[in-house]
Amino acid sequence: MTTPLTPPRAAERLLALAFSDSDLRDAVLGDLHEEYVARAARAAGLRLRVWYCIEALRLAVRFTLRRLGRYARRSRAAAPSTDDIRQETLMSGLRSDLKLAFRTLRQQPGVSLVTAVTLALGLGINATVLGMMDAMLFRPFQFQDADRLVVLWETVRGGSERETVSQANFLDWRAQARSLEQIEAWAWLDATLTGRGEPERVQGFRVTSGFFDLLGIVPALGRTFVPDDERLGRHRHVVVSDGLWKRRFGGDRHVVGTDIEVDGVAHTVVGVAPPGFSFPVGCELWVPLALTPAQATDRESRPLTVAGRLAGAQSLPSAQAELDTISRRLAQEHPRTNGDRGVSVRSLATAFREGSTVPFVAILQAAAALVLLVACANVAGLLLARAMDRQRELAIKTALGASRARIVRQFVVETVLLGLLAAAVAVPLASIGLDALRVSIPPETARFVEGWDNLRLDGRVAAAIPLLAIVVGLLIGLVPALAATRPGFNDALKDGDRAMGGIRRQRGRQVLVVVEIALALALLVAAGLTVAGGRRLTADPGGFDAEGLLTFQVPLPEPKYAEPGPRREFVAALIARMQASPMVRQAAIANVLPASGWSPSMSFVVDHDPAPDLARRPRSGFRTVSTDFFEALRVPVVAGRTFTTADREGTQPVAIVSASLAERFWPGQDPIGKRLRLDDTREEWRHIVGIVGDVRMFNWWDGEDALAVYVPLRQAPPGGLVYAVVRTHGNPAATTASIREAIRSVDPLLPVTHARTLREAVAESGAGLGHLALLMAVCGGIGLLLSLLGIYSVMAYAVSQRIHEFGVRMALGATGREVLRLTVTEALALTGCGLALGLLLAVVLGRLLSSALFGLITLQPTIILGVGLGLAAVSLAAACVPARRAVSLDPAIVLRGR
Numbered sequence: 001m002t003t004p005l006t007p008p009r010a011a012e013r014l015l016a017l018a019f020s021d022s023d024l025r026d027a028v029l030g031d032l033h034e035e036y037v038a039r040a041a042r043a044a045g046l047r048l049r050v051w052y053c054i055e056a057l058r059l060a061v062r063f064t065l066r067r068l069g070r071y072a073r074r075s076r077a078a079a080p081s082t083d084d085i086r087q088e089t090l091m092s093g094l095r096s097d098l099k100l101a102f103r104t105l106r107q108q109p110g111v112s113l114v115t116a117v118t119l120a121l122g123l124g125i126n127a128t129v130l131g132m133m134d135a136m137l138f139r140p141f142q143f144q145d146a147d148r149l150v151v152l153w154e155t156v157r158g159g160s161e162r163e164t165v166s167q168a169n170f171l172d173w174r175a176q177a178r179s180l181e182q183i184e185a186w187a188w189l190d191a192t193l194t195g196r197g198e199p200e201r202v203q204g205f206r207v208t209s210g211f212f213d214l215l216g217i218v219p220a221l222g223r224t225f226v227p228d229d230e231r232l233g234r235h236r237h238v239v240v241s242d243g244l245w246k247r248r249f250g251g252d253r254h255v256v257g258t259d260i261e262v263d264g265v266a267h268t269v270v271g272v273a274p275p276g277f278s279f280p281v282g283c284e285l286w287v288p289l290a291l292t293p294a295q296a297t298d299r300e301s302r303p304l305t306v307a308g309r310l311a312g313a314q315s316l317p318s319a320q321a322e323l324d325t326i327s328r329r330l331a332q333e334h335p336r337t338n339g340d341r342g343v344s345v346r347s348l349a350t351a352f353r354e355g356s357t358v359p360f361v362a363i364l365q366a367a368a369a370l371v372l373l374v375a376c377a378n379v380a381g382l383l384l385a386r387a388m389d390r391q392r393e394l395a396i397k398t399a400l401g402a403s404r405a406r407i408v409r410q411f412v413v414e415t416v417l418l419g420l421l422a423a424a425v426a427v428p429l430a431s432i433g434l435d436a437l438r439v440s441i442p443p444e445t446a447r448f449v450e451g452w453d454n455l456r457l458d459g460r461v462a463a464a465i466p467l468l469a470i471v472v473g474l475l476i477g478l479v480p481a482l483a484a485t486r487p488g489f490n491d492a493l494k495d496g497d498r499a500m501g502g503i504r505r506q507r508g509r510q511v512l513v514v515v516e517i518a519l520a521l522a523l524l525v526a527a528g529l530t531v532a533g534g535r536r537l538t539a540d541p542g543g544f545d546a547e548g549l550l551t552f553q554v555p556l557p558e559p560k561y562a563e564p565g566p567r568r569e570f571v572a573a574l575i576a577r578m579q580a581s582p583m584v585r586q587a588a589i590a591n592v593l594p595a596s597g598w599s600p601s602m603s604f605v606v607d608h609d610p611a612p613d614l615a616r617r618p619r620s621g622f623r624t625v626s627t628d629f630f631e632a633l634r635v636p637v638v639a640g641r642t643f644t645t646a647d648r649e650g651t652q653p654v655a656i657v658s659a660s661l662a663e664r665f666w667p668g669q670d671p672i673g674k675r676l677r678l679d680d681t682r683e684e685w686r687h688i689v690g691i692v693g694d695v696r697m698f699n700w701w702d703g704e705d706a707l708a709v710y711v712p713l714r715q716a717p718p719g720g721l722v723y724a725v726v727r728t729h730g731n732p733a734a735t736t737a738s739i740r741e742a743i744r745s746v747d748p749l750l751p752v753t754h755a756r757t758l759r760e761a762v763a764e765s766g767a768g769l770g771h772l773a774l775l776m777a778v779c780g781g782i783g784l785l786l787s788l789l790g791i792y793s794v795m796a797y798a799v800s801q802r803i804h805e806f807g808v809r810m811a812l813g814a815t816g817r818e819v820l821r822l823t824v825t826e827a828l829a830l831t832g833c834g835l836a837l838g839l840l841l842a843v844v845l846g847r848l849l850s851s852a853l854f855g856l857i858t859l860q861p862t863i864i865l866g867v868g869l870g871l872a873a874v875s876l877a878a879a880c881v882p883a884r885r886a887v888s889l890d891p892a893i894v895l896r897g898r
Helices: 009-017 022-040 046-075 082-107 109-138 167-176 211-215 242-249 316-333 357-389 391-399 404-438 459-484 495-505 507-539 564-579 629-633 659-665 732-746 758-765 767-801 803-811 816-852 861-887 891-895
Strands: 149-156 180-194 200-207 237-240 259-262 265-272 285-288 304-310 341-347 549-556 584-590 601-606 619-625 637-640 654-658 675-678 686-692 697-699 703-705 708-712 720-728 753-757
Touching: 009 022, 009 046, 022 046, 046 459, 109 357, 109 404, 109 459, 109 767, 149 316, 167 180, 167 304, 167 316, 180 211, 180 285, 211 304, 237 242, 304 316, 316 341, 357 404, 357 459, 357 507, 357 767, 357 816, 404 459, 507 767, 507 816, 507 861, 549 564, 549 732, 549 758, 564 584, 564 720, 564 732, 584 619, 584 629, 629 720, 654 659, 654 675, 659 686, 675 708, 720 732, 732 753, 753 758, 767 816, 767 861, 803 816, 816 861
Parallel strands: 200 285, 237 265, 619 708, 654 686
Antiparallel strands: 149 304, 149 341, 180 200, 180 259, 180 304, 237 285, 259 265, 549 720, 549 753, 584 720, 601 619, 601 675, 637 686, 654 708, 675 686, 697 703
């Protein structure tokens, strides 16, 4: 990873190419590097790197020109070759074109400014989304040699391609793989810190001793782990994050060597991680992964995530091939646990990419591209109008011998120059946009989105903006250039013909306006559908009543709550204390609640089907709930009964299924009394005693999950983390203090986290869709603005070309209303064509949004119709402004040519 004191390498290499004298090159580079280091004490980050790039470019141009001058002087004595003459002619022509382009832009500052700002908006939005794509998809982890890091997953034949790893398999991979020079692992840890203040739940991980070395992480204080820390009895050590060190320990530099309690057990702090490091997924605390002898041979539980570094010249395919061989050997040696298991080797950049990330960014990139297309169409229309106004200039140049290629090159140079001016504005726009995105979601949410904290304008994205501007300038410069140099162009634009030709002579601009309207309609419809989808997700949670409910989480740390007995006792005591509060109507506890952001699942078999192999067994949401759960959330009971206090340990195992699961596995039958078995628990068959309505459990990894199996909490007490929910008589938030007191009375060392109303939780679950809706709305709004500018400009130019015609009509008796109607009719035709094309694009884009976002977004005719009518209204309003100005003129003045 490049340090702040290291200048941009690309700029250094560019500057080095400008020198032929190595001594001079070393001197200049050394002086510039010293100045860079000196400035680093006063400024840092993007501003410092931009300064270096500008200085390097300036010096490179200066010394390159000096070399070219010396070369030209040495070559004067020699007879110039044909290639030399051709090259000199080309260079002088380009210099002439640049001078003319600068002069033309100065002569028409208004058009130049509008063009540059229009392109800057399109380029800025695309650069912002490109920066997001770079941070979230291409470089979510900026570790040392991150491109050599890989993640190893277990796979299930015919099933999942990304499963965590058993401890025994990890140890075998580490011992046998030669294509990876280092293999490390980590496991999830919900840690509870006690002492030094209130109990606090902290996201932690158990990691192997080489975890930090694998990622190239050097601690800010103390040390990381050593191999001896993996030995049982010597593993009570901890490394804390920079944020946790400052928040809980006040930034005390003497914290290393002190003891803190993690899940009730004393651990010695051995190090503090550097600022900004929180891998994996927002981790704040790391402890050594010390395996017991039983865990070291366990191939059934799979708690580990495994990563490694490619050795030497090894590649991802070679590592995959070797791990496949090892996996097949393990399958032969351990057929019961490994018979259907394989291994997948993925790069670190793609290993943790969730299914919704790519569609999310792809949708934004498509919207940004549409905005750029609208901007290009708008600019092409403006330049085409300017080309028409320059007919006399072009005719004179043609008469003096200028070729068509020469004139085309002149136009292209002008548009490329405009593009570069737009890029100068787009760079700070993109930087502002990325900074705004980075702080737009809460830090506690952002830390779980890989790459989100990297949303900054780096040198690669900043360099891509001018390149994109040059490409755009080349493309849109060809439109007016080819139109202005086509055969018969000058004859078609003589004054007499122009006076009566009207808007019919502007076919090219008409097409561009139609395209602008169509793209703007598609963007606005997509934004409207996304907003509607977000509102539906939050306003209609699905299957339960979110009003009047307070929720919170309570972690149950090991070893105190490792066994089912203490967990049952805690749950029973907590429910009793909560129900004793006069403000509480009903209280319930579960292993997960709606809008929690995840949905635990489990495979199962039903008694009337032959048991398929594990890879083909169906899965459903797994819910372990207390007796009042359905009453507290007001989930309707479709058939049978809910759980009672009689459904406890030692009694007949029972289950309740959702309506969707009942319909899928027992269509047209009564499932009450039927049996199923939750296979992963290796328990006996459960009898179905009830059917309840579907409760929508949505998350951004799997979408909506309506299939669910509910089991009594007394028969399967949750471990690790429990969710509590209470329905109150009054304001749920006012009950928070009493609920916290109830938990303290049961166990004063347990923290209470995520205390909020269920309505707030539902709103937060749709935050991702809300951000997408906001960004889509921004793109749609900019597209609408640009399309309106396009309509206004084309109508204003058309009216200016028909002023003489309007004067004649009004002198012969035509009223202002008739002239206005004639002009608006032309605008109406353009708008109608654009809306028709935009409707087709909107339908296609709406279906793509629906498929990419788990069906949350659905096509709604009312939104399409409303957006279409609104766009038509504002488009006609934009066309009426120049038309009304035309009919207000005195015909006599117009006919006299004043």
